[in-house]
Amino acid sequence: QVQLQESGPGLVKPSGTLSLSCAVSGDSISRGNCWGWVRQPPGQGLEWIGDVCHTGTTTYNPSLMSRVTISVDRSKNQFSLTLSSMTAADTAIYYCARSPGWYRIDYWGQGTQVTVSS
Amino acid sequence: QPALTQPPSASGSPGQSVTISCTGTSSDVGTYNLVSWYQQHPGGAPKLLISEVNKRPSGVPDRFSGSKSGNTASLTVSGLQAEDEADYYCSSKAGSNGYVFGTGTTVTVL
Numbered sequence: 417q418v419q420l421q422e423s424g425p426g427l428v429k430p431s432g433t434l435s436l437s438c439a440v441s442g443d444s445i446s447r448g449n450c451w452g453w454v455r456q457p458p459g460q461g462l463e464w465i466g467d468v469c470h471t472g473t474t475t476y477n478p479s480l481m482s483r484v485t486i487s488v489d490r491s492k493n494q495f496s497l498t499l500s501s502m503t504a505a506d507t508a509i510y511y512c513a514r515s516p517g518w519y520r521i522d523y524w525g526q527g528t529q530v531t532v533s534s
Numbered sequence: 535q536p537a538l539t540q541p542p543s544a545s546g547s548p549g550q551s552v553t554i555s556c557t558g559t560s561s562d563v564g565t566y567n568l569v570s571w572y573q574q575h576p577g578g579a580p581k582l583l584i585s586e587v588n589k590r591p592s593g594v595p596d597r598f599s600g601s602k603s604g605n606t607a608s609l610t611v612s613g614l615q616a617e618d619e620a621d622y623y624c625s626s627k628a629g630s631n632g633y634v635f636g637t638g639t640t641v642t643v644l
Contacts, residue, residue, distance in 0.1 A: 454580075454635075461537065462572075462580065462623050464633040475632045478535065511579055519568040519627040520585035527579055 418442040420512050420525035428506075428532050434499040438512030438525060445488055446470055450515040451495045453486065455508040456527075463508075467515060468495060502532045535628045538563065538636035545642040546614045554639045556607040556624035562634055564605035568627040571600055571609045575620045583622075584609060611641070619643045 424436035438451070445451055452467025466476035468486045476484050485498040499506065510530050514523040539557040546552040556563065556571075563569055569587045572580035582591055584600040587607060597612045607626070611618050624636035 461638040462625075462635040464625070464635060466632065475630075478631050518586055519566070519625070519633060520570045520582060521572075521580070521625075522582050522591065524579040524581075 418514060418523045420514065420523055422510060422512050422525045422528040424510075424528060424530070426529055426531060428502050428530060429534055430503060430532055432502050432532075434497070434502055434506070434510075434530060436497045436510055436512070436528065436530070437494050438496070439492070439494045440514075441493075443514070445493055445495060446490050448517075450517070451486075451488065452513050452515060452521075453497045454511045454513055454521070454524075455506075456511070457505075457508040460508075465497065465499075465510075467513075504532050506530070507532050535562070535631050535634045538624055538626060538634055540622075540624060540636040540639045542637070543640045543642065545644055546611075547644045548614055548616065550614050551610055551612045552614060552641060553608050553610045554622055554624075554641070556609070556626075556636045558605050558607075558626055558634070560605060562626040562628045563602065563607050565629075566627040567602065569600065569602060569607040570625045571598075571607075572623045572625070573618075573620050574623065580623065614643050616643050 450467045450469040453465040488495045509527040512525040571584040574580045588600040628634040
């Protein structure tokens with residue numbers, strides 16, 4: 417059974433940088449999947465942030481591209497999200513997720529709340 | 535890329551059917567048969583219901599079905615049950631820009 421677990425700070429200061437990690441169990445991030453992040457602001461819909469595939473290729477949401485980096489740590493079987501220049505608009509639940517291809521997401525983490533506030 | 539357009543809400547009585555639309559453009563839904571649908575209960579993570587327009591993952595009841603015509607995809611929930619009350623989101627490949635999600639639809643079982 418594949419499981420994903422997000423970890424990171426729940427509070428980030430305005431203009432600060434968010435760093436989240438996602439630990440993967442039940443699968444290897446080096447196999448043929450893509451690993452990514454989706455967020456959901458309070459009371460709003462889902463927004464795709466980006467992903468990194470087993471080939472090392474990264475794809476980002478154009479609206480966030482200038483601020484986002486997604487990377488993998490194969491030794492720890494986890495991947496990470498870095499989002500810089502945070503504002504209140506970045507307050508959201510952040511989910512890590514697995515895509516086995518065909519633009520579908522079949523496994524999701526439970527989500528972690530991130531609040532931007534001084 | 536702008537979000538795909540879904541109706542904010544939909545409803546039906548137990549046993550009835552409800553259909554949710556998801557309208558995009560020729561740059562996403564209209565070009566790619568890579569539309570997925572997700573169900574999200576309050577406080578929970580999304581769950582994959584449909585991929586590639588009309589394919590159900592193992593374990594998803596056949597009450598859930600998907601289709602597409604032109605720039606609009608649809609999800610039909612037949613034989614509505616109380617547990618189907620949730621938010622539903624579509625998504626599509628968005629050219630070279632990854633994914634785009636829909637605006638979301640809240641389904642209420644009357």
